[in-house]
Amino acid sequence: MNGPILRMIDIGKDFSGVKALDSVTLEVERGKVHGICGENGAGKSTLMKVLSGVYPHGSYDGTIEFEGEEAQFRSINDSEAVGIVIIHQELALSPYLSIAENIFLGNENATRGVIDWNKTNLEAASLLARVGLDENPATKVLELGVGKQQLVEIAKALSKRVKLLILDEPTAALNDEDSDHLLDLIEHLRGQGITSIIISHKLKEIRRIADTVTVIRDGKTIETIDMHGPDATQARIIRSMVGRDLNSMFPPRDPKIGAEILRVEDWNAYHPVDTGRKIVDNASFTVHAGEVVGFAGLMGAGRTELAMSIFGRSYGTNITGRVFKNGTEISVRTVDEAIRNGIAYATEDRKKYGLNLIGDITVNVSAAALATLARFGVIDRHREYKVADDYRRRMNIKAPSVSSITGQLSGGNQQKVVLSKWVFTGPDVLFLDEPTRGIDVGAKYEIYGIINELAAAGKAVVVISSELPELLGISDRIYAISEGRITGEVAAKDATQESLMHLMTAGKD
Amino acid sequence: MTTTTPATRKPRLAINFRQYGILAALVVIIVLFEVLTKGRLLLPGNVNNLIQQNAYVLILAIGMVVVIIAGHIDLSVGSVVAMVGAVSAIATNQWGFPWWAAVLLALVVGAVVGAWQGFWIAFVGIPAFIVTLAGMLIFRGLTLVLLTGGTISGLPDSFTAIGAGWLPGVLGELGGRDTLTLALGAITCIALVAQQLRTRATLRRLELPMESVVQMAVKSGIAVIAIMWLAWLLSGYRGTPIILIVLAVLILGYTFMLNQTVFGRHVYAIGGNLFAAMMSGVKTKWVNFYVFVNMGVLAGLAGVDSTARAGGAVASAGQNYELDAIAAVFIGGAAVQGGVGTVVGAIVGGLVMGVLNMGLSILSVDAAWQMAIKGLVLLLAVAFDIFNKRRSGGR
Numbered sequence: 001m002n003g004p005i006l007r008m009i010d011i012g013k014d015f016s017g018v019k020a021l022d023s024v025t026l027e028v029e030r031g032k033v034h035g036i037c038g039e040n041g042a043g044k045s046t047l048m049k050v051l052s053g054v055y056p057h058g059s060y061d062g063t064i065e066f067e068g069e070e071a072q073f074r075s076i077n078d079s080e081a082v083g084i085v086i087i088h089q090e091l092a093l094s095p096y097l098s099i100a101e102n103i104f105l106g107n108e109n110a111t112r113g114v115i116d117w118n119k120t121n122l123e124a125a126s127l128l129a130r131v132g133l134d135e136n137p138a139t140k141v142l143e144l145g146v147g148k149q150q151l152v153e154i155a156k157a158l159s160k161r162v163k164l165l166i167l168d169e170p171t172a173a174l175n176d177e178d179s180d181h182l183l184d185l186i187e188h189l190r191g192q193g194i195t196s197i198i199i200s201h202k203l204k205e206i207r208r209i210a211d212t213v214t215v216i217r218d219g220k221t222i223e224t225i226d227m228h229g230p231d232a233t234q235a236r237i238i239r240s241m242v243g244r245d246l247n248s249m250f251p252p253r254d255p256k257i258g259a260e261i262l263r264v265e266d267w268n269a270y271h272p273v274d275t276g277r278k279i280v281d282n283a284s285f286t287v288h289a290g291e292v293v294g295f296a297g298l299m300g301a302g303r304t305e306l307a308m309s310i311f312g313r314s315y316g317t318n319i320t321g322r323v324f325k326n327g328t329e330i331s332v333r334t335v336d337e338a339i340r341n342g343i344a345y346a347t348e349d350r351k352k353y354g355l356n357l358i359g360d361i362t363v364n365v366s367a368a369a370l371a372t373l374a375r376f377g378v379i380d381r382h383r384e385y386k387v388a389d390d391y392r393r394r395m396n397i398k399a400p401s402v403s404s405i406t407g408q409l410s411g412g413n414q415q416k417v418v419l420s421k422w423v424f425t426g427p428d429v430l431f432l433d434e435p436t437r438g439i440d441v442g443a444k445y446e447i448y449g450i451i452n453e454l455a456a457a458g459k460a461v462v463v464i465s466s467e468l469p470e471l472l473g474i475s476d477r478i479y480a481i482s483e484g485r486i487t488g489e490v491a492a493k494d495a496t497q498e499s500l501m502h503l504m505t506a507g508k509d
Numbered sequence: 510m511t512t513t514t515p516a517t518r519k520p521r522l523a524i525n526f527r528q529y530g531i532l533a534a535l536v537v538i539i540v541l542f543e544v545l546t547k548g549r550l551l552l553p554g555n556v557n558n559l560i561q562q563n564a565y566v567l568i569l570a571i572g573m574v575v576v577i578i579a580g581h582i583d584l585s586v587g588s589v590v591a592m593v594g595a596v597s598a599i600a601t602n603q604w605g606f607p608w609w610a611a612v613l614l615a616l617v618v619g620a621v622v623g624a625w626q627g628f629w630i631a632f633v634g635i636p637a638f639i640v641t642l643a644g645m646l647i648f649r650g651l652t653l654v655l656l657t658g659g660t661i662s663g664l665p666d667s668f669t670a671i672g673a674g675w676l677p678g679v680l681g682e683l684g685g686r687d688t689l690t691l692a693l694g695a696i697t698c699i700a701l702v703a704q705q706l707r708t709r710a711t712l713r714r715l716e717l718p719m720e721s722v723v724q725m726a727v728k729s730g731i732a733v734i735a736i737m738w739l740a741w742l743l744s745g746y747r748g749t750p751i752i753l754i755v756l757a758v759l760i761l762g763y764t765f766m767l768n769q770t771v772f773g774r775h776v777y778a779i780g781g782n783l784f785a786a787m788m789s790g791v792k793t794k795w796v797n798f799y800v801f802v803n804m805g806v807l808a809g810l811a812g813v814d815s816t817a818r819a820g821g822a823v824a825s826a827g828q829n830y831e832l833d834a835i836a837a838v839f840i841g842g843a844a845v846q847g848g849v850g851t852v853v854g855a856i857v858g859g860l861v862m863g864v865l866n867m868g869l870s871i872l873s874v875d876a877a878w879q880m881a882i883k884g885l886v887l888l889l890a891v892a893f894d895i896f897n898k899r900r901s902g903g904r
Contacts, residue, residue: 314788336790345788353788356781358848367778368789374771381769382715401718421789 003068005030005164005195011050012061020046022219023062028164028212033186033196035210035227037203037237039412039440043219044199048166052086053079066164083163087153089172089438095142100124102141103156127155131185147178154185165189166197171205172438175298175466183209201440203234215240238441249441250473251449254456257476258289260327261460262343262429267321269309275317279305281484283321287429287460292451294475294492295464296500302484303464304348307431311345312338325428339368344427346418348434348464350411354418357407361399362388364406364417369425391420396446412443419450430454433464448474468497480504530897531842531854531890535861542868549871550864553746556739561673561818563863564752565590565811565827567856569834570841571763572807574855577838578767579800580780580847581637585626585644586808586834590827591652593618593812598661598822601668608668615809622648623805624798631797645831653824662821671755672818675748686744693749694740697757698733705729752814759807763852776800780847836883837862840890861886 006028013021021043028034038044050060053073064071066082073079076086093102100121109119124137133151141149150170157165167186171179179202186196186209200206206213207227215222215237222240225232263286271277280302287293297303308315310323312335323330325341332338338345347353355364365388366373373384388402395416399409406417415435422430432451436444451474455461465471471478472492480488480503488503542550549555569586576583597615600606606614622644629640666674680688705725712719720728743749767773775796778786787793811830816822839845840861841854862883869879 311788312790334790334792335788336792339790347788352782353784356778356785356848358844359777359781363774363777363781366774367785367791370771370774377770377772379769379771379774382711382717385717386715 003030004028005067006051007065008047008051008062009065010062011047011064013046013050013055013059020219021050021060024216024219024221026214026221027224028195028197030195031190031193032211033190033198033209035206035213036197036199036216037201037206037213037241038216039241039442042216042241042440044216045168046219047216048086048168048197048199051079052076052084052166080160083161084166085157085160085162085164086166087150087157087168087170089169091146091149091153093141093149093152096140098138098140099128099135099144099152099155100137102152103127103137103159105156107160123159124155127158128152130158131155132181132188145178147174147181150174150178150182151185154189162194164195164197166199168199169201169438170198171200171202175300179205201438203237206237207232207234213237217241241441249445249469251445251452253292253452253474253476255290255292255476256456257291258458260286260288261325262287263324263327264310265322265324267306267310267323268319269305269316270318272315272317279316279484280309283481283484283486285479285486285489287462289428289458289460290455291477292455292461292463292475294471294478295462295481296468296471296478296504297464297481298466298504301481301504303481304433305484306481307345307433307462307464308347310338311335311343311431314345339425339427342426342428343431344368344422344425344429345431346422346433346435348437350414350418354421355406355414358405360405361392361397361402361409361417365391365402365420365424368421372426387424388420391424395420395450410439410443412439412446415439415443415447416450419447423454427459429460429462431462431464434466435463436465436467436470444470468500471500472497480506482506530893531840531857531861534890535857535864538861538864538868542864542871546868546871550868551742553742555867555871556742557746557750559860559863559867560753560756561750562867563859564672564750564756565815565818566830566833566837566863567756567859568759568807568811568814569830570837570855570859571759571852572804573831573834574838574841574843574850574852575763575767575776575800576637576804577835577843577845578780578847578850579776579797580783581630581797581800582835583626583637583641583801583804584831585622585641585648586804586811587827587830587832588645588648588652589619589622589805589808590812590815590830591822591824592622592648592655593809594816594826595652595655595661595822595824597668597813598664598816599655601664602661608665608671611668612671612810612813615813616806617809619805619807619809619812620802621805622808623802626805627798627801630801631794637801649824652826656822656824660821660823664817664820669817669820670751672752672814672816673820674751676751676754678748683744686741687748688744690740690744690749694737694744697740698736701732701736702729752818755810755814760852760856767852772796772799777848780844780849782848833859833862836887840887842894858890861890 004027008024008026010023010025011021012023024043024047036044049055051064053075056074057072066084071082094105103124104120109116109123121137128135128137131151131154133148133155135144135148141152144152170182174182183205186198189196198210210227212224212226214224225236265284267280267283268278269280271279283306295303305315309319310332312332313319314335323332330341332341332343351357356367362385366384370379373380373387385402392399392402397413397416399413406414436447451461451463463471463475472495475492478490478492478495478500479486480500482504487506490499573583593615596618597611600611600614601608626640626644629635630637676689678687678689680692682688683691709719709725767776775786775791778791779793779796783793815826819826837859838850838855841851841858843850843854865883865886866879869882
């Protein structure tokens with residue numbers, strides 16, 4: 001067969017009057033990797049849900065042609081039956097089942113309801129070999145890291161004789177090594193004739209792996225770029241995505257660094273379950289007023305654990321060490337105490353630890369500083385509304401009103417709610433853990449602007465991030481962490497990605 | 510900066526529809542049974558009984574909605590009602606406690622029971638389902654020990670009045686009706702309207718969004734008609750049941766607590782996302798603990814009420830009350846996973862069950878069928894709610 005494997009023509013979809021997709025056209029060549037880029041809320045996920053039958057035929061406008069024939073999927077089962085498999089950002093594996101059981105879940109090797117375990121495990125083993133995962137098929141999924149779980153998902157897709165594999169932000173939760181492995185695998189599958197659509201915010205990866213890229217903005221197709229062409233640069237994709245030139249990825253910064261605000265000395269923390277394991281190892285650092293300090297470390301290096309153990313002992317056991325604020329030692333044994341001492345910590349997992357997703361913007365913004373809005377335990381609801389509305393404007397949270405449910409906001413706007421919540425506590429020191437994870441380029445730029453404003457207001461800001469260009473772009477000073485130890489401290493202007501990576505991978509001598 | 514303020518009204522209406530959906534269901538059920546019973550459902554005596562017979566379930570539902578918003582469940586309240594009822598009966602009958610001392614003792618016993626269960630749930634970390642399932646057995650057993658298998662009756666009138674008495678008609682009669690009841694109804698209406706106007710004035714002063722005048726007028730109008738109509742009916746019987754006053758105070762107090770206080774907000778925060786609440790400095794363990802202490806106190810009050818109404822304590826008192834209370838809360842729109850629910854919803858849910866009970870009894874439907882029908886109503890109410898949420902959920 002020749003011609004494109006998939007054509008989506010003039011796809012339109014609206015949600016009670018709000019247009020999410022407006023005559024989007026997408027053509028995917030057989031045996032290629034096709035990237036889809038766009039800001040959050042641009043309509044990428046909606047488009048993929050139309051394609052995979054989550055939104056059934058009839059609930060959208062336009063036509064879908066798969067392998068030259070018109071397709072009318074009424075459910076995910078329909079699209080899987082012809083070989084379209086979607087792997088979502090949040091993995092959908094059952095933790096207490098084995099790898100083999102997960103691969104064949106819903107598709108069991110069974111006769112009259114009785115499972116043939118030998119066949120299941122044998123086939124699973126060969127699928128695992130295909131995706132390059134060296135694990136026993138009987139291993140429970142909860143024992144695997146996120147990277148390996150991702151591979152199990154792909155093995156599961158292969159078991160369904162996938163022709164078109166859709167990956168939604170596949171590397172969002174992976175470290176560099178696992179990401180590399182995954183991208184290699186996608187290339188390898190391309191060699192075997194499997195077409196992939198990959199949605200990603202990480203343009204470097206798109207640049208590396210995609211043959212063509214379609215950019216979607218505000219529910220419309222902006223352009224499709226041949227990535228082997230001469231002008232297929234990252235800057236061009238960004239320009240298409242945001243509809244404007246980003247002269248720089250980072251807003252200009254003019255630091256005015258004042259006195260030391262926070263000093264942490266000889267900080268140690270042990271794993272909460274495996275109490276013999278030292279997770280944070282004798283860490284000492286300082287942060288000054290008006291300063292943005294970056295923490296660079298690979299996943300599992302102990303960056304988050306360091307911040308959380310300081311923030312009211314939210315992580316770890318047998319924590320020792322001393323914390324000084326403005327030169328006086330303070331106690332931060334509970335979250336409440338930390339907040340009262342002017343420390344804020346915005347978590348890396350905003351959905352799990354950061355927000356009440358069924359609550360509206362108002363209750364989330366006020367959540368960590370309710371006491372300041374209350375007298376004798378009674379909340380001044382009017383003032384609370386005003387405060388939330390004020391933050392909605394200041395942080396440019398895009399929502400109809402502060403009564404909007406946070407779970408329905410885009411990632412970037414959710415992050416702005418989290419930041420509002422912590423800024424409202426009136427902190428002197430803010431720990432921001434992966435503040436731009438999973439959010440689009442435009443919102444990232446806004447968040448960097450907010451960080452600059454906070455520093456300009458004399459606050460000390462600590463940013464933990466896996467993205468080295470980001471750390472180099474927004475920090476004044478960077479600490480590198482490896483295996484729970486601070487392995488280096490450099491001025492951002494003197495550091496390079498390479499020099500940081502060197503420190504971040506420094507092992508114990 | 511881009512701001513989009515004018516769209517505030519639409520989501521509000523949507524929320525209101527959900528809230529009023531159950532109220533509409535209550536009205537439909539009342540009208541339905543009024544027709545089926547050929548007008549007997551709303552005879553003054555029956556309306557009075559509807560209140561006095563369901564008061565303890567409504568009191569329990571108020572405590573239960575707090576428990577369920579926090580993401581827990583309490584299966585023990587029926588047994589606690591029985592045990593506290595036994596304690597209060599012993600106190601008045603055998604120890605000669607005056608009524609107020611017996612009530613106080615009952616509330617304290619309820620609080621201790623709540624603290625016991627709260628300790629295991631909040632600080633030891635055992636799921637509430639297990640702790641209160643154990644409590645259901647423990648306190649039923651203790652009730653049997655206290656009553657040694659028999660019953661205690663012959664309680665003083667001052668005590669039984671709590672569940673089965675009326676406010677004295679101190680203002681005399683007006684055309685054969687109790688003046689005090691009519692006056693209370695009128696005062697309530699005036700207070701309600703004044704409160705609405707005051708809130709509106711504050712909102713205007715602070716330039717905050719508010720509902721339209723028509724919306725407010727319609728809402729207040731319906732409320733005034735409902736209150737006056739209830740007062741009219743009750744005044745034609747024996748006047749205002751004492752327990753109705755208790756209930757009104759509880760409904761107002763707990764609505765205020767959940768909506769306006771830090772503690773109430775923390776309860777919603779814990780149910781909405783426990784981890785986020787923890788990381789925001791909420792003392793989640795203590796909040797959980799007090800949620801159960803509160804449930805215990807209200808179960809104690811329900812125990813007093815049911816004992817007073819029955820005029821004595823029996824070991825089998827309070828059986829299945831926990832299920833009635835839980836059903837009321839869920840019919841009233843609370844979410845199984847926590848974080849959502851209102852006191853008013855739970856009360857309306859409880860009344861739906863109460864009207865069903867009474868209507869079916871008047872029609873002399875067999876008790877077995879009554880149970881089955883109530884079960885179906887619970888199922889359908891929650892299914893309707895889930896269906897609604899899905900439709901309004903969008904993407």
